[in-house]
Amino acid sequence: MYIPSNMKMDDLSTAHDFIDEFGFGVIVSDSLTGTHLPFVLHRDEGDNGVLYSHCAKANPHWKELDNKEVLIIFSGPHSYISPSWYAQSPAVPTWNYAAVHAYGIVSLLDDKQTLDAVEAVVGQYEPGLLIDKNIISDEF
């Protein structure tokens, strides 16, 4: 991504916080296939953190991911900016936004690890669901 030096997120924790808040990303691999998935960041693992997610096996994208380098794009809030909002004119319209690009190598998880990854997502977005077995039973 083109990032002028004065628009760069200045530290890793700002980018990590961004992923925590806007964790619905697009994973893109060599074939230029993209899959939209919720990601959970474990920031204390590895040098730059580790992302966990899961996808439907019916989506063939997973078959090409193991041990491959991927780009994961996280978009944050964005909006049109009217030049009429500036104190000074003339000016032109623009679009303001924040975004994070994360690069890394994929490992496919076994069933036990996949269950952990599923619970990590649920734990982040609806922790009560891990306790209430009336809604999701243990058989799942």
Added chain:
Amino acid sequence: MLPGIVGLKVELSNIEGKLKLGQLRKKEDQVGVYNALTQSSNLQDQALAHYMKKINSGTGGT
């Protein structure tokens, strides 16, 4: 459920983040943009303003 899904782990080698929030403009311009976004009825505008406030960027110090 498990037979139908596959888990992914991605060990990150690099992360890059960009903030294009008008934070390089003059303070008066930043205030104008932030106020307009805050007062907008558009939910995207409000979400952008909320994030700008949270990380204290592009708000002109408001």
